[in-house]
Amino acid sequence: MKIPALLTILILPLSLLAARPTNAQAAAPTFPIRAAFYYPWFPETWGPVSNRYTHYTPTLGYYNSSDAATIDDHIARMEYAGINVGIASWWGQGSKTDQRISLLLAEAHSRNFYWTLYYEPALSSTQVALDLTYIATHYGSDPNFLHVNGKPVLFIYTRAVNSCTDVATWETANAGQFYLDPQVFAGYRLCSVQPASWHQYAPTSAEDKQTGYSFSISPGFWLATDAAPRLVRDPSRWRLNVQDMVASGAPWQLVTTFNEWGEGTAVEDAVQWQSPSQYGVYLDELSSNGHGLRVAAQSSAPPLPVRTCIGLCHAVLKSNGLDGRFHVGAPGDSKRVDASSLEGAAKVMLVAFAIQSDGGKGGSSCPRWTYRARFT
Template sequence: MIGLYDSGDPEIARWHVRLAQAAGIDAFLASWWGDFKERDRAFESGILAAAEELDFKIALLDERAQFHHDFAAYQAMLAAALAKYKDSPAYLRIDGRPVVYLYQIGKDPGLSAEEFPALRGAVEAKVGPVYWIVDKLAHDPDAQREGDEDRIKKIPEDWLAVAGVDAFGFYSTFSRFRASHYEELAGKYSCIASQAHGAGRKMLLPVHPGHDTSRFRSDPYIMPRRDGQTLRDYLRAAADAKADFTLVTSWNEWPEGTVVEPSSSWADPYAYLKILAEWKGVSFVEPPLPEGLRR
């Protein structure tokens, strides 16, 4: 809608926060890579500063939990980042503790259940107690053999037994299984959430407006948006599964076509934010465009 932009631009970041607030979104989980390509500076000058100014919340979605080569260096990196950001009034806390979401992929995850206690110990020794949300979902071959589609994905037993994990979640369905209708989601979401709740943990479930990688993949997956019905079906499935947290994937992951950020490609650029606002029971009021783009 506004063309190419810099996420570190304070005016753009303020607009993003105002849009999120108008839609009833409670917080952003910001993709975090440490100082890789100076992304930490963009985080600080952009969305963190805007969240502090506008009384919004933000937490780290830690990509390094998956993508690291030196475990000790990674532990130190995460501890240093939390020490730097946790006392910001904008940093999201649950039960009084700063939140970290540890991103993982389904195949060849970068963090094992055996390694988590060491990570937790190293980080909490420096910053105090942390609210840990772990991205963890695995395939269940037994359920597949039995033809039980609702149980083909599960939270691994070794992770359910690990102390210190407060909540489980996963970033997307499209990298784990293919679904875009309520009927395809409801049973799976209910089974996954019940596993977390049965182990005394909270559950974060993702919701998607759509997905389209046809611009850069020869074998693309397209999840049709269906004029907003896909997002509505995801929201309904997450609510019916009694998710403790709902993760909108995504705000502005444009290459994967999962965005809810306003787009001129839609008849109503704010369509998906209005759907979220309706779900949260708030009236969406369009904030002004960023300075310099106002008509």
């Protein structure tokens, strides 16, 4: 692909743009809920450039979970796949994962997408009570923090709850404030104190069913330090897994995972499983509920967020030694503005742009161009 000679940008007053749904318009998801385990812990867990902690290459590259454009892109991809809830790994107050929760929630505002937390640490009952108060105070009232039956939802990993005694301790500390959903353990159905729901996190199993509670699926498992995968990826099997999950009718239909790259369980797009839709074969099957790619290549896929397009414009211009400024207006318009001002402009919004190649041919839509740009 030739380096673009001109990037032509169309800007319109905000009053002329079709409004996105507001939080007041958005309705919280109802059962069955399709959710994906999500990891906002990059770049900390990518490992050194010379030895990345993954066998795969994400299409977005080795991104930063603190980057708003990346979060926008991820939410758009999950929405395409029919995933309307992200279960974000959380490692305690003040941790890197905690510092990014506000960004995740902010990027979901005005969208029908919700977040909850996956409580990971094993801590004392006193600290659990403090953490529940902290989560409720800092995140629980956000309109895009998932609620079920009027309560904020909290998933709990097995290291924090692995016995009936632990369940009772959590429920006491909770005092009915949260809708708690711990990971299952042997004999969990026999506990005298029962939480609101249960789930299994089983990335080495293609399917897991916890009758009455959850159905989870995993595309594969290949730990970065393992020589071979423990669960081999197979798109044909994945299609059947998605069909089984949908047919189960389980209240919680869980994808393990969106982006746990170190364990090799990600359904996020990667160089190794690209597809014509630009979303990757695993998200394609989720999008169609296991009935094959439902969108035409390139043209029909939902557009990626505006800020993603702008960010990639910046990156490509910079990497090609261009001046970092866009032509704004109709083709041939000589007016130029600093690209960095576009995101903060109060009265204009970038809605589309086209590329004029050195050969003078017309360009393409934002989604197609961003897809191509990543490989330039």
